[in-house]
Amino acid sequence: MKQQYLNRFILLLTALLIAFAIYLQYTIVESTHRLKKEEIKKSERYAQKIANYIQSKIETDIEFTLANDPELRQELNRVLQTFLTQQYQYIFLLKKDAKGYFRFLLDGSKNDPEDFNAIFFPKSELFEQVCKTHKMQIVRQQEGVEHVWLSLVYPLVKHNHTEALLVLDLSEAYGKYLNDFNSPLMTVVKIMQIFLFGSLLLLAIILYRYSKFRKSILEDTLTSSYTKLYLEEFFNRYKVDQYNAILLDIDEFKQVNTKYGHKSGDTVLKMFVDTINSIVSPLKGKVIRTAGAEFFIVIPKDQVKIGIVAKKLFEILKEKKYLVENEVVSLTVSMSAIEVPKGTSSVQNILRLLDEKLLEIKSKGKDNLGILGIEHLDESLYGNMDYIREALEEERLLCLYQPIFHTEKKEIVKYETLVRLIDKDDPDKLISPYHFMKVIKGTSQYIKMSKLVLNRAFSTLKMYPDIELSVNLDLDDLYNSDMMKLISENLHEYKEFANRLTFEILEDHEIYDYGKVSLIFQQLKAYGSKIAIDDFGSGYANYNYLIQLDVEILKIDGSLIRELETEPARTKTVLASIKALASTFNYELVAEFVSSKEIYEAMKELGIEYSQGFYLGEPKPIEEYIH
Amino acid sequence: MKKVLILLILFYGHLYALDRDSTLKLYHKLFFSLSPKAEISVYVNDNEYRKIFLSSKRLQLTKEPKDADIVLITDERTLEKVLAKRQDIQTDKKPILFVTDHHFLDRSKDIVGAFYWRKGRSQLLFVKNRLDQYHIVLPAEYQKFIIDEL
Known part of the structure; x- marks a missing residue:
């Protein structure tokens, strides 16, 4: 994975984890909130029960009854005391007097209970509201109130008049207990959040340091250009x-x-x-x-x-x-x-x-x-050695086959094997030997390439038993022991196909040791292979060969054939003399560069046995010629 | 680590200061509502209160109740002591009595009011005829805490 994607992935993952931790926290807070709501609902029902009980005990006016019946007051105070569980701090009954002051009617406190009719300032306007609306209110803890988490102010209503207010004070400790109910889980979530935020912070620091380091190695400190x-x-x-x-x-x-x-x-x-x-x-x-x-x-x-x-x-x-x-x-x-x-x-x-x-x-x-x-x-x-080396390592090499025709019959008798490299970036682009051959000659890459070409040529011969092939061989190859070893090994391995193979000898300098070359030719011919002299009539491929070497085929140099287009008469004379010479020595003649009908007709006229050129057939994969 | 500790100490110190400040603020306002003087001398026996009042520039602590404009009574013993010695003080020089327990209100008609806790709620209470006795007129915000009788 690329560094930039990895960084993004880590950041995304951390962000997701943080989002998950926040979601967990929200869920826990929500669950605590629900729990508290349920507890308040329970308290409401509790207040209703107490109120019902008091009202069942006092059928007439509450204040009047309690003022005149101390025994009932005591009894009811005791009852309120029994209702006073751990979750309630105080339970008491208030009345509102004529002057608007709240005064105690009953008090369920065990210790220091308030006297009947003692004045009480409730610290909240909601008490007044309950009196007016006859509806229960929940009063949250506020300034000037201690030990009370919240108060339920429940009206005791008779004939559409609030006679008294039953106050249930839920204790602060109980509120804390409810708040802390999910606290272990909350602690875990908070630790997780801290850890994740820490990780994010650390990640940010690392990224910052990385970017600084990256900048330092990617930017040239002197010129502010890049490295x-x-x-x-x-x-x-x-x-x-x-x-x-x-x-x-x-x-x-x-x-x-x-x-x-x-x-x-x-x-x-x-x-x-x-x-x-x-x-x-x-x-x-x-x-x-x-x-x-x-x-x-x-x-x-x-x-x-x-x-x-x-x-x-x-x-x-x-x-x-x-x-x-x-x-x-x-x-x-x-x-x-x-x-x-x-x-x-x-x-x-x-x-x-x-x-x-x-x-x-x-x-x-x-x-x-x-x-x-x-x-x-x-x-x-x-022409770059590295490029060629890479191509050969990846075997980006292709053998094309150009047909050699029997001129008279216009039938394919042989195919010349031509090597091409395949472009690295465009597999349809083929690179001709013109670009790379000079560079690799004499190097191990040349041997490597020759090995690949020979292998493919023999494979083709094996696959198509009715065809003959020719492969090019440089004169220097004959002096190269590695190359000759490679050729011998291949000929030995594929000896049953060797008689369908012609070696076309190319040269770019004069032969110094005809004896040695003759000997090598004999070795090649021993397997049944034929020898052709390429580009005869130009450069070093001269008449001396005819005297010194024992070959079967002469391939007339393409430049001579091309001259037919500009100097047809003179060229024909030269070609006729080559033909006469070849006939004398029983050499077969092949004309290259037969690129037009006119040239082909000239070859026929001259009696050149074999012709090869774009007019007759381009270099193509062998499958395109043999169906 | 040291910095964290210092910050924690400062934080808790600040909370403590807040509690003391709010108490002083409350009594400051209360006393200056009870007395028209620019500087008020206060007698209080309770050390906590004395410490709190010490930080005020306008409240002067006295050693004896008789020297004070206002006496803040927080305990039974002081109440008895103050009430016993009160007979000897000239009527026009009698200090205003204020208590922190509502039960004390029944003990003397000279006690103008109380600040106490009832059912977890702070309660401020003034008795009208007792205020009148001292010719005290409280500001509007205290009117709702004035009752005619106990």
Whole structure:
């Protein structure tokens, strides 16, 4: 999981846990609230029972009866006392006198009971309200009241007149008990909340420290540009092909440091980057310091054409003057820029291309700007050893087969095996050997590639028993023991198919040791394979071969065939002489580059036995020729 | 950790101060309603009350009840002592008596009122004819606590 998603996930998880803890707290508070409500309801019923009892005992006027019957008062006081359980602090009966004062009628207190008719200031207007409305009220604890959680003021009503008020004071301790009923659970929830808030705080601190640390490693402290690490991170988030790129290096910056000292050099460098930023930042570009005085710049493609911005930047940086120790210093830069092709995914490749171009500029005298196009990308990208190595490791290699026709019958007699690499980013794009062959020749990668090609060629031969194939072999391969070992092993392993295989020998230099080459040819032929000389009639593939080597086939160089289009008569004469020579030596002739009907007809006319070219058939997967 | 402890001490100290402050505020208001003087001399035997009143600049504590404008009686013994010595004091110099127990109100007609607790509620009570005896007119906010007789 990417770091940013992981961070978000942890934050979300913590937030969810906190929300859960808050929900738990709410539930507990709600349950305590419900519990209290239920207890108050119970007390209401309790008050009703007491009131009913008193009213059952006193049928006439309460005040009058109690005033005149001390025994009944005592009895009822005792009854109230029995009702006085732990949850009630006080139970008493009040009346309102003519002057509006509340006075005691009954008091259920065991200790120090109030006298009959003693005055009482209830501290709440609700007592008055109960008298008026004849409806019970709950009076919450307020200032000037102690040991009482809340009071139930219950009216004793007769003939639509409140005769007395029964007051049930629920004790503060009981209120506390109800409040604390869920307190163990509440404590757990609170601890959980504290822990979670703590975790969130800690997480925030860690994130803050991480962001500071991240900034310190992603930002160059001297110039405030970004570091190379940022580049990697940036393109993990964004697509490379959405940006264009510039690589620039200050020419001879070392001299500034040497002449004015590193401190002044640093100041100049800072000013230099500020200048770049003044141009690049409005275009939403990023400046990355890739080396001491080397900067890589990426600019979103939708902003401006890279050529324009690169030229502008080059001019401005060239014109810019820096005041160092009362001296005006100018800098020149070497700069390469590229319009990154669509589908490019590797910023390293872009950086390498720009770097190569930069080296080229520097080697040609520095102080210049080079802009790379798509063609440079292909050339440089596919000619990169790392790229080829990766392709071979991933076996991104394809064998195509171009048919070789019997010219007269126009029937396929053989297929030439042609290797292609598959583009890393676009599987439909095939890379021709032109881009990579020169780079890998003589390296272990070449052996690796040859091994893959031979394997696939033999597999094709095995799969299709009626076809013949030819594979290309470089003259140098014959001198390479590893390569020859590989060929011998393959021929040995697939000896039953070897007689359907032709080795087309390519060369780019003269044969020095014909004896050795002859011997190798004999070894190959011992398995039944045929030998063809490729590109006969050009370069080093000359008549000497005919004298020195024992081969079966001559493949006439394509450039000679192509000449038929411009110099048909003369070319035909040359080709006729090659034909005559081949016939004398019993060589079979193959004409390459048969790209048109006219050339094909010419081959027929000349009696060239076999023809190969786009007119007859393009290189394709073998399945497309054999159904 | 030290900071936390100091904060806790300050917090509880503040609560204690609040309780004392509210008591002083209550009596301050009460006494200045009972007496028109700018500075009132008070006699109270209870040490807690003495400590509270000490913090007031306008209340002067006296050593003897006879020297006070107002005598606050909080216990039986002081009540007896004050009532016994009261005979010797000239009528116009007799201090106003105020009590913290409503039962004390029955003991002398010179006691103008009481501040006490009944059923967990603070009760303030003044007896009208006794106030008249001292020519005391209470502010409007105390009117509802004035009763004609016990």
